[in-house]
Amino acid sequence: MRRDALVAGPLDVAPFLLGKLVVHGEMAARIVEVEAYHGELDPASHAYRGRTARNATMFGPAGLLYVYFSYGMHWCANVVCGEEGVACAVLLRALEPVAGTGEMAAARAAHRRASGPPPERDLCRGPANLTRALGIGKEHDGVDLLSPSSPVRLVDDGVPPPSGAALAQGPRIGISRATELEWRFWIAGNRYVS
DNA sequence: CTTTGGATCGTCT
DNA sequence: GACGATCCAAAGG
Numbered sequence: 001m002r003r004d005a006l007v008a009g010p011l012d013v014a015p016f017l018l019g020k021l022v023v024h025g026e027m028a029a030r031i032v033e034v035e036a037y038h039g040e041l042d043p044a045s046h047a048y049r050g051r052t053a054r055n056a057t058m059f060g061p062a063g064l065l066y067v068y069f070s071y072g073m074h075w076c077a078n079v080v081c082g083e084e085g086v087a088c089a090v091l092l093r094a095l096e097p098v099a100g101t102g103e104m105a106a107a108r109a110a111h112r113r114a115s116g117p118p119p120e121r122d123l124c125r126g127p128a129n130l131t132r133a134l135g136i137g138k139e140h141d142g143v144d145l146l147s148p149s150s151p152v153r154l155v156d157d158g159v160p161p162p163s164g165a166a167l168a169q170g171p172r173i174g175i176s177r178a179t180e181l182e183w184r185f186w187i188a189g190n191r192y193v194s
Numbered sequence: 195c196t197t198t199g200g201a202t203c204g205t206c207t
Numbered sequence: 208g209a210c211g212a213t214c215c216a217a218a219g220g
Contacts, residue, residue: 072202
């Protein structure tokens with residue numbers, strides 16, 4: 001992954017990230033669904049009202065991982081994009097498990113307890129589920145996804161982003177403002193989409 | 195299948 | 208003091 005590929009607006013970077021791999025240890029999963037958040041121009045973004053301690057990572061250089069805590073129990077992961085100082089990010093909403101699925105299932109099962117591990121299709125389905133499966137938490141906020149020495153990395157294995165009819169687009173999920181914007185992107189027909 | 199309510203806490207107003 | 212870029216289990220149809 002070249003960093004300059006991420007130095008662009010979130011509406012360009014979001015579809016570009018579809019098909020890329022997120023790697024953590026022996027685990028790898030392919031991005032199949034994302035949402036774009038455009039910092040200070042976007043009422044639904046954490047950075048809409050400017051820089052705070054929580055959203056500081058969003059203002060960093062492209063390629064950082066922004067992790068935030070939500071609803072008192074969930075972690076969500078974003079890829080920071082755009083120029084440094086501009087708070088753009090792409091939320092990861094669903095991934096297709098590629099490697100290390102046993103470890104992912106164990107991580108999910110540990111949290112779900114009684115109900116056991118979810119079916120493979122649901123391992124990384126949903127923004128909080130995928131961080132749980134991959135073991136991503138607050139300790140990963142601000143790590144450089146493009147550095148070979150980082151625990152969590154973004155890898156391009158040559159699978160091209162979807163284009164034309166293979167690229168689907170619609171409203172973002174779970175927000176209360178700017179709901180008219182169709183800033184969610186996914187791979188059309190992919191069964192791992194949430 | 196759909197609907198509903200509970201969990202649970204950091205952050206910003 | 209309210210609320211959120213959510214998920215899950217239980218209950219109802």
